[in-house]
Amino acid sequence: AAQYNHSVVEKKWRKIWKDHPVNVNDGKREKYYCLDMFPYPSGSGLHVGHWRGYVISDVWSRYQLLKGHYVIHPMGWDAFGLPAENYAINMGVHPAKSTEENIVNIKRQIEEIAAIYDWDMEVNTTDPDYYKWTQWIFVKMFKEGLAYEKEFPINWCPSCKTGLANEEVIGGECERCGTKVEKKNLRQWMLKITAYADRLLNDLDKLDWPEKVKKMQSEWIGKSYGAEIDFKIDGSSDTIKVYTTRPDTLYGATFMVLSPEHALSAGIASKENKEAVDKYIFEASMKSNVDRMQSKEKTGVFTGSYAINPINNKKIPIWLSDYVLADYGTGAIMCVPAHDERDFEFAKKFDIPIVQVISPDGKQEAELEQAYTDMGGVMINSGDWNGRKASEVKEEAPHIMEKLGYGKKTVNYKIRDWVFSRQRYWGEPIPIIHCPKCGNVPVPEEELPLLLPNVEKYQPTGTGESPLADIHDWVNTKCPVCGEAAKRETNTMPQWAGSSWYFLRYVDNHNNTELVSKEKANKYLPVDMYIGGVEHAVLHLLYARFYTKFLYDIGVVDIEEPFKKLFNQGMITGKNGVKMSKSKGNVVSPDELVRDYGCDALRMYELFVGPPDLDAEWDDRGIEGVSRFLNKFWNLVSDSLGKDIKATDEMIRLRNRLVSDIDHRFRSFGLNTVIAGFMEYNNKFIDIAKKEGGIDSETLKTFTILLAPFAPHIGEEIWSLLGGADSVFKQSWPVYDEERMKDDVLDIPVQINGKTKIVIKVPAEITKDDILSQAKKALESAGKLDGAVVKEIYVPNKIVNIVVK
Numbered sequence: 045a046a047q048y049n050h051s052v053v054e055k056k057w058r059k060i061w062k063d064h065p066v067n068v069n070d071g072k073r074e075k076y077y078c079l080d081m082f083p084y085p086s087g088s089g090l091h092v093g094h095w096r097g098y099v100i101s102d103v104w105s106r107y108q109l110l111k112g113h114y115v116i117h118p119m120g121w122d123a124f125g126l127p128a129e130n131y132a133i134n135m136g137v138h139p140a141k142s143t144e145e146n147i148v149n150i151k152r153q154i155e156e157i158a159a160i161y162d163w164d165m166e167v168n169t170t171d172p173d174y175y176k177w178t179q180w181i182f183v184k185m186f187k188e189g190l191a192y193e194k195e196f197p198i199n200w201c202p203s204c205k206t207g208l209a210n211e212e213v214i215g216g217e218c219e220r221c222g223t224k225v226e227k228k229n230l231r232q233w234m235l236k237i238t239a240y241a242d243r244l245l246n247d248l249d250k251l252d253w254p255e256k257v258k259k260m261q262s263e264w265i266g267k268s269y270g271a272e273i274d275f276k277i278d279g280s281s282d283t284i285k286v287y288t289t290r291p292d293t294l295y296g297a298t299f300m301v302l303s304p305e306h307a308l309s310a311g312i313a314s315k316e317n318k319e320a321v322d323k324y325i326f327e328a329s330m331k332s333n334v335d336r337m338q339s340k341e342k343t344g345v346f347t348g349s350y351a352i353n354p355i356n357n358k359k360i361p362i363w364l365s366d367y368v369l370a371d372y373g374t375g376a377i378m379c380v381p382a383h384d385e386r387d388f389e390f391a392k393k394f395d396i397p398i399v400q401v402i403s404p405d406g407k408q409e410a411e412l413e414q415a416y417t418d419m420g421g422v423m424i425n426s427g428d429w430n431g432r433k434a435s436e437v438k439e440e441a442p443h444i445m446e447k448l449g450y451g452k453k454t455v456n457y458k459i460r461d462w463v464f465s466r467q468r469y470w471g472e473p474i475p476i477i478h479c480p481k482c483g484n485v486p487v488p489e490e491e492l493p494l495l496l497p498n499v500e501k502y503q504p505t506g507t508g509e510s511p512l513a514d515i516h517d518w519v520n521t522k523c524p525v526c527g528e529a530a531k532r533e534t535n536t537m538p539q540w541a542g543s544s545w546y547f548l549r550y551v552d553n554h555n556n557t558e559l560v561s562k563e564k565a566n567k568y569l570p571v572d573m574y575i576g577g578v579e580h581a582v583l584h585l586l587y588a589r590f591y592t593k594f595l596y597d598i599g600v601v602d603i604e605e606p607f608k609k610l611f612n613q614g615m616i617t618g619k620n621g622v623k624m625s626k627s628k629g630n631v632v633s634p635d636e637l638v639r640d641y642g643c644d645a646l647r648m649y650e651l652f653v654g655p656p657d658l659d660a661e662w663d664d665r666g667i668e669g670v671s672r673f674l675n676k677f678w679n680l681v682s683d684s685l686g687k688d689i690k691a692t693d694e695m696i697r698l699r700n701r702l703v704s705d706i707d708h709r710f711r712s713f714g715l716n717t718v719i720a721g722f723m724e725y726n727n728k729f730i731d732i733a734k735k736e737g738g739i740d741s742e743t744l745k746t747f748t749i750l751l752a753p754f755a756p757h758i759g760e761e762i763w764s765l766l767g768g769a770d771s772v773f774k775q776s777w778p779v780y781d782e783e784r785m786k787d788d789v790l791d792i793p794v795q796i797n798g799k800t801k802i803v804i805k806v807p808a809e810i811t812k813d814d815i816l817s818q819a820k821k822a823l824e825s826a827g828k829l830d831g832a833v834v835k836e837i838y839v840p841n842k843i844v845n846i847v848v849k
């Protein structure tokens with residue numbers, strides 16, 4: 045038989061699929077929406093690591109197709125934002141031009157994967173027909189009071205010369221370029237994501253997502269219950285409000301700390317302490333939040349002033365320290381060194397009294413070695429709370445304080461409103477006009493999109509204003525309300541704006557009058573399976589949930605959650621687990637592998653390298669094994685063709701087991717084990733074919749359908765060789781018959797010295813050892829075995845004969 049020629053076969057099927065797509069919406073089949081996280085079109089091209097996620101989603105999509113679904117499997121481009129702009133600046137070309145070129149290039153490379161993307165659904169976030177709706181959402185949020193302006197110190201990347209959202213600062217560094225983030229006071233546009241904090245938290249329960257990702261989101265939202273307590277300042281009419289999660293420890297509050305930015309900090313110092321306090325405030329302003337949280341050694345300064353602990357009227361010193369953050373809680377804390385680690389450290393360093401108020405057994409410890417942070421225990425040194433359980437007092441204390449008029453129960457969140465403006469060129473212009481008379485006025489909806497104007501210089505200015513500020517005839521406009529001279533907002537949106545809702549647009553991407561029609565939204569949403577990297581756990585995935593909820597609230601969609609199921613694929617790494625990247629010089633290009641082994645072999649190898657959710661080290665040599673398997677299966681089919689082999693029981697049994705095994709492994713997303721299964725079963729069939737001259741065509745067809753999602757080209761080719769009608773992808777996913785998976789049962793006569801004594805039932809595939817021991821046991825329990833056994837004979841499938849003396 046002819047050797048398998050992947051390049052001829054793959055070319056042939058690419059052409060046929062182009063003319064006859066395999067995934068068509070006939071209006072009858074149930075939809076299945078399988079979404080990839082869309083890429084930003086960088087100039088550096090795809091490597092084998094990028095392939096993995098796309099192969100996983102394609103294999104899954106084709107599986108759903110064979111299961112009878114109409115599969116929505118779109119692709120598009122997240123093309124605004126810093127990467128595209130930085131690339132453009134480095135290469136000296138306009139971002140619009142480089143983005144367009146990059147899209148052409150990356151699309152060509154993605155097509156090499158042979159995925160069933162529906163290119164009619166393609167979206168591009170930089171296309172005015174698309175960003176019209178990104179701007180429209182902003183205008184709607186503005187009208188609902190969810191987009192607002194605020195001046196405050198934000199995270200500033202001095203290298204990217206732009207402000208960053210909290211989510212974009214990782215370990216104190218810019219998520220994009222790794223530069224240390226600074227603070228800068230800037231006027232910003234904010235989105236009130238905090239208004240959705242509770243819904244974003246509660247609805248996590250509804251999602252079939254990896255627990256790890258849900259946990260990260262819930263910690264990011266960071267809901268906690270506690271109390272706000274007012275402390276009077278001694279000799280002043282001012283009070284300091286603190287937020288605490290441990291109101292039960294109030295008797296142990298032996299000092300207070302304000303954040304250096306607290307409204308009272310600058311004025312609270314006594315004469316003698318003023319200079320030191322001012323110096324401390326200045327130094328703190330130069331540090332980022334993360335630096336402050338992580339700094340090893342506690343720093344601080346005494347203000348010289350005192351507060352009154354409201355529960356026992358004791359005078360306690362007020363300090364400033366940068367371990368208290370300005371923008372969490374109230375920016376001021378009561379310090380209980382006996383029960384909080386940070387406070388303990390601080391008290392030790394500055395020699396402040398430590399009063400234990402909870403102990404495991406109600407007894408005072410001689411001296412605490414470290415803070416006792418356990419919630420369990422009994423109150424001590426706490427007036428009439430003594431002897432009670434701390435957990436009870438914790439619940440009750442806020443109500444007592446409320447009655448006495450110095451505290452109340454509160455809820456707090458870690459999540460902050462979203463800093464939504466960027467001082468960069470390559471983004472959606474924020475559609476707001478600043479009118480001296482009317483204030484901030486949105487661009488009228490019918491005038492959207494507000495086009496990003498062409499500029500000569502798109503490099504960041506570093507002044508805190510975007511390059512758009514220099515285009516005077518664009519900036520100067522008329523107020524849409526009063527008609528007077530007014531100025532356009534010159535900040536642009538962050539990259540996340542376009543990616544927060546793109547999955548809604550795919551299903552109705554040509555709609556000129558609506559973001560998405562209700563009809564299509566209800567038919568095709570939500571996303572059933574979302575596949576992408578785990579690095580988006582709190583950024584994109586949280587923003588997309590927020591946008592979806594907002595669009596639900598204003599009646600655009602009827603879903604409250606965008607992504608039912610989420611799968612995070614592991615990374616492909618170079619040698620020794622190093623991330624594959626151009627800068628590391630360890631990139632493996634798919635091109636030669638496709639040329640030498642074919643697209644099918646590379647697709648399968650991408651999955652065979654390991655469990656899809658774990659990182660896997662790439663080694664080119666492994667692809668040989670997959671390629672060998674494909675050739676062996678090809679040869680098995682070739683050798684069986686035209687022989688009209690009748691299915692034996694053994695073939696039928698193995699076929700049913702194959703279907704069952706593959707289906708179970710598929711369903712649990714064990715894609716690497718599916719491929720291992722193909723290899724095992726193929727070898728078993730090859731052994732049978734040696735005996736029987738080949739394998740029956742129904743079995744081979746079944747195998748081919750199972751294989752096709754992984755190796756679509758060879759799947760189609762073999763399907764047509766086997767005389768299958770239409771495309772292999774128009775078939776249905778095979779089902780198995782539990783009964784026919786079982787071994788046949790045989791009645792075997794058991795003889796002693798040639799005379800039949802009993803008959804036993806055994807499976808057809810029983811081994812010689814097993815049947816002999818079963819036969820002897822059966823004889824014994826029937827009391828028929830006496831004398832010493834001298835010989836044991838098994839004639840397969842026929843008879844057992846035991847010779848005794």
Ligand code: ANZ
Nearest residue numbers: 268287288289290293367368369372373375380383384
């Ligand atoms: C007294 C106390 C006693 C506290 C104790 C803890 C243990 P979470 O759970 O993260 O919400 N805190 C409050 N505002 C702060 C700020 N702006 N910067 C730094 N720390 C702040 O943490 C709440 C606890 O963190 C609060 O409860 C407060 O310390 C501190 F045995 O108050 B606690």
Ligand code: ZN
Nearest residue numbers: 479482523526
């Ligand atoms: Zn006006």
